[in-house]
Amino acid sequence: MKIIKNMFDSRRKHFVKGGKLERLYPIFEATETFFFFPAHGTQTGPHVRDNLDLKRFMSFVILALMPPFLFGIYNTGYQCHLASALSTDFISVFLRGIYIVLPLVIVSYGVGFFWEFVFAVVRKHPISEGFLVTGLLFPLTLPPTLPLWQAAVGISFGVVIGKEIFGGTGRNILNPALTGRAFIFFAYPVRMSGEVWTVISGKAVDTFSGATPLALAGLTAASDTVETFLAKSGLTFSKLFLGNYPGTVAGTSSLLCLIGAVILITVGIASCRIIIGGVLGMLVTGFALNLLATQASMPYLSLNPFYHLVMGGFAFGITYMATDPVSAPGMDTAKWIYGFAIGALTVLVRVFNPAYPEGVMLAILFMNIFAPLLDHFEIRLRLKRRIVNVG
Amino acid sequence: MISVTIKKGYDLNIEGKPSSDSEDLPKPEYVAVLPEKIPFIIPRLSAEKGDKVKIGSVLFEDKRHPEVKFLSPGGGEITDMEFGPRRIVKAIVIRLDETESFETFDSISESGLEKIGREELLQILLGRGVWQFIRELPFRDIARHDKIPPAIFVTSDDGEPFQPDPAVYLKGKKELFEFGIRILSKLAKTVHVVGAVRRPATTEELDGLITHTCKGPYPAGDAGVMIYHTKTASSENRSWYICAQDVLTIAQSLKSGVYSVERVMVLAGSASIERKHIRTRAGVPLEHLVRGRVKTGDVRYVVGGIFRGYTAPKESYMGFYETSLTLLPESREPQPFGFLSPGFTKPTYFRTFLSALSRSDLAMDCNLHGDVRACINCGSCAQVCPVDILPQFAFKCVLADEVEEFLEQGLLDCAECGLCTYLCPSKIEVCKILRDAKAKYYKEQG
Numbered sequence: 025m026k027i028i029k030n031m032f033d034s035r036r037k038h039f040v041k042g043g044k045l046e047r048l049y050p051i052f053e054a055t056e057t058f059f060f061f062p063a064h065g066t067q068t069g070p071h072v073r074d075n076l077d078l079k080r081f082m083s084f085v086i087l088a089l090m091p092p093f094l095f096g097i098y099n100t101g102y103q104c105h106l107a108s109a110l111s112t113d114f115i116s117v118f119l120r121g122i123y124i125v126l127p128l129v130i131v132s133y134g135v136g137f138f139w140e141f142v143f144a145v146v147r148k149h150p151i152s153e154g155f156l157v158t159g160l161l162f163p164l165t166l167p168p169t170l171p172l173w174q175a176a177v178g179i180s181f182g183v184v185i186g187k188e189i190f191g192g193t194g195r196n197i198l199n200p201a202l203t204g205r206a207f208i209f210f211a212y213p214v215r216m217s218g219e220v221w222t223v224i225s226g227k228a229v230d231t232f233s234g235a236t237p238l239a240l241a242g243l244t245a246a247s248d249t250v251e252t253f254l255a256k257s258g259l260t261f262s263k264l265f266l267g268n269y270p271g272t273v274a275g276t277s278s279l280l281c282l283i284g285a286v287i288l289i290t291v292g293i294a295s296c297r298i299i300i301g302g303v304l305g306m307l308v309t310g311f312a313l314n315l316l317a318t319q320a321s322m323p324y325l326s327l328n329p330f331y332h333l334v335m336g337g338f339a340f341g342i343t344y345m346a347t348d349p350v351s352a353p354g355m356d357t358a359k360w361i362y363g364f365a366i367g368a369l370t371v372l373v374r375v376f377n378p379a380y381p382e383g384v385m386l387a388i389l390f391m392n393i394f395a396p397l398l399d400h401f402e403i404r405l406r407l408k409r410r411i412v413n414v415g
Numbered sequence: 416m417i418s419v420t421i422k423k424g425y426d427l428n429i430e431g432k433p434s435s436d437s438e439d440l441p442k443p444e445y446v447a448v449l450p451e452k453i454p455f456i457i458p459r460l461s462a463e464k465g466d467k468v469k470i471g472s473v474l475f476e477d478k479r480h481p482e483v484k485f486l487s488p489g490g491g492e493i494t495d496m497e498f499g500p501r502r503i504v505k506a507i508v509i510r511l512d513e514t515e516s517f518e519t520f521d522s523i524s525e526s527g528l529e530k531i532g533r534e535e536l537l538q539i540l541l542g543r544g545v546w547q548f549i550r551e552l553p554f555r556d557i558a559r560h561d562k563i564p565p566a567i568f569v570t571s572d573d574g575e576p577f578q579p580d581p582a583v584y585l586k587g588k589k590e591l592f593e594f595g596i597r598i599l600s601k602l603a604k605t606v607h608v609v610g611a612v613r614r615p616a617t618t619e620e621l622d623g624l625i626t627h628t629c630k631g632p633y634p635a636g637d638a639g640v641m642i643y644h645t646k647t648a649s650s651e652n653r654s655w656y657i658c659a660q661d662v663l664t665i666a667q668s669l670k671s672g673v674y675s676v677e678r679v680m681v682l683a684g685s686a687s688i689e690r691k692h693i694r695t696r697a698g699v700p701l702e703h704l705v706r707g708r709v710k711t712g713d714v715r716y717v718v719g720g721i722f723r724g725y726t727a728p729k730e731s732y733m734g735f736y737e738t739s740l741t742l743l744p745e746s747r748e749p750q751p752f753g754f755l756s757p758g759f760t761k762p763t764y765f766r767t768f769l770s771a772l773s774r775s776d777l778a779m780d781c782n783l784h785g786d787v788r789a790c791i792n793c794g795s796c797a798q799v800c801p802v803d804i805l806p807q808f809a810f811k812c813v814l815a816d817e818v819e820e821f822l823e824q825g826l827l828d829c830a831e832c833g834l835c836t837y838l839c840p841s842k843i844e845v846c847k848i849l850r851d852a853k854a855k856y857y858k859e860q861g
């Protein structure tokens with residue numbers, strides 16, 4: 025450790041004010057603080073400070089992402105081997121998963137950090153740890169079949185348009201990872217429609233369809249229920265819940281997202297109001313639609329609402345995307361409404377516009393836009409209760 | 416008795432809290448007054464270097480209100496006047512004589528007090544250098560004596576871990592304290608004496624005098640917090656407040672006819688070897704309090720408490736209002752991969768370190784524990800704000816210079832407690848931003 029520390033100390037002079045690499049200070053700072061908790065002292069009272077900093081904060085989000093991430097690697101490899109009639113033993117499947125997923129992650133981090141560095145240097149602000157999360161979230165929401173260059177374009181869009189245009193971390197209205205994903209969804213619809221999201225190695229087996237549950241659900245014929253139609257394709261409720269079916273890299277397993285949600289809520293980083301609100305919104309809307317459903321109407325209307333919870337990456341979205349504090353509202357009641365609306369909108373988009381299976385993504389982005397407004401109303405109400413103090 | 420419960424706030428589990436033992440210190444060689452550390456005043460000197468002064472001689476007055484006089488806390492010779500940039504008077508240092516002489520005033524007896532009118536009492540308090548112990552909310556400047564305040568709050572404990580325990584300085588002084596309360600009662604419509612539930616000994620000591628009890632974590636019991644939770648109309652915003660120990664000083668000064676310089680102070684903090692109460696006098700040198708009882712290594716001397724106090728060089732002196740000296744270790748060496756450690760010994764408000772499993776006291780140093788980042792709207796600051804401000808929104812209004820907006824957000828209710836800054840994971844100086852904005856607004860109002 026001493027050696028690394030000396031290395032930083034001897035290089036510092038180039039980066040501080042007056043040094044020849046002064047402009048690159050943010051990069052130096054980011055690298056140094058990655059290795060060491062800095063020893064900066066407090067300048068004013070309070071003279072002691074809490075131990076939590078943004079790096080720790082974001083590390084916990086990454087930790088909570090590990091269960092769906094690791095499973096996602098496994099599942100991606102598993103689906104590939106299944107569809108290509110290769111051996112499905114754990115090791116080879118996992119290695120295959122790494123082989124497919126890792127390039128996406130590397131491209132996302134690499135390209136994303138490049139933009140972070142550029143903006144940090146131009147704007148002379150430190151590099152925010154927030155990107156550690158964005159850079160991992162983004163590839164996890166992609167179909168494993170996505171070409172790497174499209175991933176690179178997507179993350180660039182997410183970081184530059186989703187975040188830096190607004191003035192950087194903390195000022196962005198939209199969740200950057202989702203913005204990037206939405207861009208790919210609209211720019212390259214063929215890749216994202218959910219028809220074929222399984223990487224094929226060699227030749228696909230004959231029976232392989234590879235369609236995702238949402239794509240299937242949209243295809244259900246009027247005489248059938250969605251549940252039985254899904255079951256015919258081998259997608260039972262428990263399978264949807266566990267996640268061993270084709271889908272985005274890490275968005276398939278509701279179970280593991282649930283574990284992630286428990287971690288985040290336990291350490292107090294994600295708001296349980298948003299998550300529970302989202303689940304409630306989804307169930308309530310789902311039941312309400314059930315009431316509307318008649319024999320002749322779309323079968324999607326009568327889908328058991330619990331199916332909505334386990335399909336289409338909802339669990340992943342509500343756990344990791346909707347709870348991003350920057351793009352979510354800050355006030356307590358606003359958080360309930362925000363979560364609830366995300367759940368409700370997700371169902372509505374899915375049911376009434378099956379061409380857009382990405383209900384949860386659109387719902388979150390839409391509510392991101394409304395988050396400041398929700399906050400605004402709640403703050404107004406709150407301020408009304410204050411006794412005016414103008415000195 | 417009215418009881419007030421304050422839900423928000425936070426008690427630090429910091430190591431090095433003082434015991435309730437107290438020791439008497441011999442006379443120091445020097446004492447000093449630090450005009451620079453008295454908020455808002457503009458000092459105009461009436462003495463100069465080399466002058467012989469008595470205890471109670473006028474050293475300077477506040478240019479804004481020349482009737483507010485600051486008296487010498489010692490008898491002897493002014494050996495030093497320290498000036499800062501732009502000729503700000505930093506310190507007036509007095510070398511004490513073997514036997515000090517003091518100015519004498521008329522002493523006022525219990526019955527004498529009854530005959531004195533409000534105006535006359537004001538003049539007495541002003542002339543004897545004790546008026547300035549009474550301060551006015553929301554800006555915490557010296558009270559304006561031309562106004563009758565809606566109430567005076569006598570505060571004793573706000574849960575700051577390093578302030579003197581009121582039970583120590585009030586012990587056996589109930590009568591004197593009662594006299595002080597009678598003095599204050601002549602100045603305002605009502606006097607509220609606030610006792611803290613966490614200090615039952617004070618309540619016993621002041622049996623029958625306490626009008627409000629407050630319960631809750633730091634800073635419950637602070638004047639600003641108390642007024643926020645008890646006020647029913649805007650007119651109460653300009654209430655006055657005074658610390659219980661200063662009530663004793665006022666009472667003693669009037670009763671004895673001599674400017675009272677006795678004080679009970681606290682020496683504590685994890686870098687201090689002994690942590691206890693100390694009976695000494697106003698304006699003593701910090702070294703005199705410490706007397707070598709400090710751990711080796713880089714130590715920060717904090718005068719006035721870890722939340723609101725300031726850093727002072729160890730050659731400095733105690734300030735006019737301050738009664739707490741906290742010695743804290745300066746920030747340590749950088750820690751390799753600090754953000755990955757389990758954190759059994761890292762105190763935190765949050766639950767991201769395993770220390771959250773227990774509330775036992777832990778050592779804390781002056782490390783910022785991170786770097787300044789943009790606000791991520793995590794809302795933690797609003798969870799602890801004792802006066803229901805939304806610091807994350809208020810400070811952004813301040814930075815955007817939206818005066819109307821930040822007043823509406825309740826900026827002036829801010830108790831300047833520092834909790835928002837303490838726990839901000841983005842290490843933003845929220846409290847400083849709000850405090851400075853308040854002071855600026857006050858100065859602009861004139």
Ligand code: SF4
Binds near residue numbers: 834849
């Ligand atoms: S805004 Fe900050 S400093 Fe002011 S009272 Fe609230 S927590 Fe304390």
Ligand code: SF4
Binds near residue numbers: 790807835
């Ligand atoms: S604690 Fe800091 S980062 Fe969190 S909302 Fe408050 S100011 Fe923003």
